[in-house]
Amino acid sequence: MSKDRITKRKHRRHVRLFAFLGWLVKPFFRKKFNYVWDDLSQIDGPYLLLCNHNTNYDPIFVGLAAAKQLYFVASEHITRNRFLFALLNFIFAPIIHQKGKAGVNTVAEMLRCLKSGYNVAIFPEGNRSFNGLTCPFLSTIGKLARKSGAKLITYKLEGGYLTQPRWGFTIRKGKLTGRLVHVYDAEELKGMTDDEVNSAIEKDLYEDAFATQEKERIAFIGKRPAYGLETTLFMCPKCRRIGHLKSSNTDISCECGYRAEYNEYGELICADGTKTTIAAWDAYQRESLEKEIMTANASHSDRVIFEDEVKLQRINGKHAVVESKKTVFKAFCDHVEIADKSFVPSDVTGVAVHSRNTIVTYEASTGAQYEIKGTNELFNALKYLYHYEITKSQASC
Numbered sequence: 001m002s003k004d005r006i007t008k009r010k011h012r013r014h015v016r017l018f019a020f021l022g023w024l025v026k027p028f029f030r031k032k033f034n035y036v037w038d039d040l041s042q043i044d045g046p047y048l049l050l051c052n053h054n055t056n057y058d059p060i061f062v063g064l065a066a067a068k069q070l071y072f073v074a075s076e077h078i079t080r081n082r083f084l085f086a087l088l089n090f091i092f093a094p095i096i097h098q099k100g101k102a103g104v105n106t107v108a109e110m111l112r113c114l115k116s117g118y119n120v121a122i123f124p125e126g127n128r129s130f131n132g133l134t135c136p137f138l139s140t141i142g143k144l145a146r147k148s149g150a151k152l153i154t155y156k157l158e159g160g161y162l163t164q165p166r167w168g169f170t171i172r173k174g175k176l177t178g179r180l181v182h183v184y185d186a187e188e189l190k191g192m193t194d195d196e197v198n199s200a201i202e203k204d205l206y207e208d209a210f211a212t213q214e215k216e217r218i219a220f221i222g223k224r225p226a227y228g229l230e231t232t233l234f235m236c237p238k239c240r241r242i243g244h245l246k247s248s249n250t251d252i253s254c255e256c257g258y259r260a261e262y263n264e265y266g267e268l269i270c271a272d273g274t275k276t277t278i279a280a281w282d283a284y285q286r287e288s289l290e291k292e293i294m295t296a297n298a299s300h301s302d303r304v305i306f307e308d309e310v311k312l313q314r315i316n317g318k319h320a321v322v323e324s325k326k327t328v329f330k331a332f333c334d335h336v337e338i339a340d341k342s343f344v345p346s347d348v349t350g351v352a353v354h355s356r357n358t359i360v361t362y363e364a365s366t367g368a369q370y371e372i373k374g375t376n377e378l379f380n381a382l383k384y385l386y387h388y389e390i391t392k393s394q395a396s397c
Contacts, residue, residue: 005109006071006093011118017091018069026064029057033163033171037178040153041067045119047151047183048110050141052134052205053123054160061157062121065178071113073097073106073122077354079319095120107144114148124201127353130232130382131282132161132209132266142197145189152184152197154204161209162220162266165278166356167232169377172222172264181205210266210277219264224249226262231357232278234306234383235285242289242306242383289383290390296333297394305331306383308374312339315369329372331387334395338372345392357381 006014029035040049049070051062059072074094079085088094095113097106113120124137145152159176181204189197229247236245239256246253252268253259260268260276268276289305296303307330314323327339335344349362359372359381373379 006113006116006118010093011069011116014071014091014093015069018063021091022064022067025060029060029064032173033057033061033176034173035061035064035176035178037061037065038155038180039067040065040155040180043151043153043183045151046114046117047119047153048114048145048148049119049121049153049155050124050145050201050205051121051155052157052160052207053125053128054157054166054207054209055128055164057164058123058157058160059121061160061176061178062155065155065180066119066121068119070119070121071095071110073110073120075126075354076319077358077360080321097126107140110144111148114150120150124205128166129161129209130166131279132165132277133279134206134208137201139194139198141201142194145184145197145201146192146194149186151186152189152201154181154184154201155179156181156205156207158207158212159209159216159218159220161207162213162218165228165232167228167230168222168225169228170222170224172220172225174218174220175216208279210279213266217265220266221264225264226250226252228356228378229262229278230378231380232382233281233285234380235288237276237281237284240288242292243308243380247378286386289386293333293387293390293394301333303332305333305387307331308379310338310379311373311375313371313373315371321371326375329384331384334391336384336387345388345395348388351385351388353381353385359384 049062049066051058063070072092072094074096076096078088079096095106095109110120124141125135126137127135129135156179157176158179159174162172162174163176164171226247227249229252230245233245233252235242236254236256236258238258239254244255251259251261260270262268292305296305307328310327310329312325312327313321316322330337335342347364349364352360354360357374357379362369
């Protein structure tokens with residue numbers, strides 16, 4: 001990115017448009033999402049604002065709270081739609097980050113903005129939560145905050161996960177709250193180590209949607225509340241098979257006879273009356289998958305653990321799809337196979353998931369970027385992400 005990507009003239013335009021759009025959408029978002037927030041308008045900049053991430057509308061929620069112009073860090077996939085990205089770039093000039101990469105250019109652009117006196121906002125998880133728990137974030141964020149010489153604001157959104165679950169296809173109305181957690185001035189940050197800043201951020205932003213719900217007990221009402229659950233939940237807790245779960249508008253079930261109803265409080269009610277949460281189910285399935293991989297590695301290394309028909313797309317340097325084909329994606333105990341090629345974890349530079357279920361990865365030998373999508377909207381990408389993380393960890397032992 002060039003050093004003059006955001007000129008003073010462009011910045012003045014961004015400030016005016018940000019203020020106008022904030023005024024325009026505030027009544028709608030306050031009512032639509034029952035959104036209440038702590039006002040940040042009296043905090044002087046420049047500052048780096050960090051927030052947890054659960055809905056597609058989080059930049060708007062944060063922007064309404066700030067009530068002043070922010071430069072947001074956004075995922076590279078928003079550039080796919082040329083017209084939409086041109087519009088967003090004209091109004092907001094987002095800082096683009098490529099998922100699955102370290103993001104050196106992203107960090108450099110953030111520092112340039114802050115040192116120019118502009119406010120920057122980032123969702124350090126880099127991802128919306130799959131299970132209602134705040135995701136880990138890069139350990140370099142503490143170093144960035146200290147190096148910027150700006151204030152650091154930690155801001156937490158509560159109720160976002162149950163308002164728009166990552167697996168869901170509809171919005172539910174309950175209550176969404178924006179809370180100012182802490183303002184760290186530059187001098188305070190200088191007196192802390194990078195690890196101390198990271199620990200403070202992790203503590204400030206951590207949100208367990210189900211622990212909060214247990215205290216608040218708020219109903220989240222919407223259409224088709226359970227539809228899409230299998231894009232996060234992939235292992236049946238009864239028969240332990242992968243890929244046999246299917247959601248309806250109100251519940252999720254398996255061919256083995258297991259069934260759980262999803263209610264307005266975000267709980268899964270089993271046929272015997274017992275309750276569970278998506279977070280608890282997800283912890284179970286990840287642990288079970290790790291055991292499954294270890295078992296297969298010990299005795300059946302050539303066994304396919306799970307597979308899906310997918311669409312494999314190659315992305316060029318201009319963020320455009322240049323090649324697309326249908327193929328089968330197979331996961332084994334220590335590698336995956338796709339399009340007649342075999343990959344172990346070291347063959348790629350990273351794996352991430354954007355939107356609901358699109359896998360993003362980069363081939364280590366060539367730097368080529370690929371996206372993997374299911375051939376239907378209920379494809380579960382999460383199991384492949386977990387497979388990568390587990391096999392990468394085992395390979396490094």
